[in-house]
Amino acid sequence: MLKLKKISVHYGTAEAVRDISINVEEKDVISVIGANGAGKSTILKAVSGLIPVSSGEIEFDGKRIDGLPVNKIVSLGLVQVPEGRKLFPYMNVMSNIKLGAYLRKDKADIKSDLAKVFELFPRLKERRAQNAGSLSGGEQQMLAIARALMAKPRLLMMDEPSLGLAPIIIDNLSKAIKEINRSGISVLLVEQNAGLVMNVSEKCYVVEVGKVVLEGDMKDLMKNDSVKRAFLG
Template sequence: MAAMLDIKDINVYYGAIHAIKGISLTVNEGEIVTLIGANGAGKSTTLRTVSGLLTPKEGEIKFLGETISGLPAQDIVRAGISQVPEGRRIFANMTVMENLELGAYIRTDKEGIEKDYQMVFERFPRLAERKEQQAGTLSGGEQQMLAMGRALMSRPKLLLLDEPSMGLAPLLIREIFNIIVDINKAGTTVLLVEQNANMALSIANRAYVLETGRITLSGDAKELAASEDVRKAYLGG
């Protein structure tokens, strides 16, 4: 089976800094794959490169068999990849509804868009209660839900999630991770970058461990969660 996302030997630089050093990874349709690693390991840089915000100097990224490395970000959204950025990046001065409308900007199917608003409100009932509220007045957890809802409005085949648990209380983190599992069960493939390695490994099918821009370990998420090295380095074991 061909991978949905296939990253081959990419090298990415920030100016003179060699941030990603020849990594290769795959995400198959229907999976949750997680990238774990310390701060500055290159996890977010990898997602930003997949979503077209950065261009690899060498290597290639393929999505559904087509090369996407080097394409503008909006074309990558059109191809079926949507990202929930680190720090949420919602539009604080706009209402919840306006933020969701922006998520559907590449679409013209009015009926489908209406259906998807309902889908988002069913998945995130708190957003339905606050749809006319300014997004900046929402709690951190609600803003994370809005960022996820907005990304789902483009009907992605692949959802990139960058640190969804950041700054959230433990109960909310559990809720957000349950929602990620539901989104995946409903048919969206997920590539997840997460500091909370315990939570990430508990919901993922497979995982890659990144250290200073290189993949040092990869495999079944449950097996990695049980590995002595991973436990010592990332799980506080």
């Protein structure tokens, strides 16, 4: 479904990631783990088209998407929940959620998706008139996911959704991710939280200083030293 073929990304002259190859198949939950600064967020930004790749190719459904503008990539169903949520702080929950459906014109479907999103996160329904900036960290993460779901993703990319959340909230988060995956949406998860990754994903890539150093099944990887390094920073 999503294929990253040996992509490299540079910020100016500094190399952020080199020759990264990642494969996500339909219905997968794939994780990318690595310490801070390993280049995980850069990978997702490149897929979303926020930064250009300097070499390599990104394919979605067999078509090249690197070089396309961000809004085209979103309209293909490749949607990102960015690091730090990036909500619209002075707009209320409902307006934030509605902006997720910005590119969609199917009014009836949007309505039923809204109902589904509120079913998944009932808390957001209670808070729908409240400004996004006034929500708790956990609620903000729910809202960021809800907003992304309104774009009708086929593949949802999440950048460190557990950041700054209490363990009990992270449990809810992993339930939500499984639920989303069960509804037929593939997930590409960038994380540092070992518990969350082990809980939701079957396959995992380990990134160290801009390169994939290991990939494979979650259970095998957990025995490996560089995996422990990635999680412990």
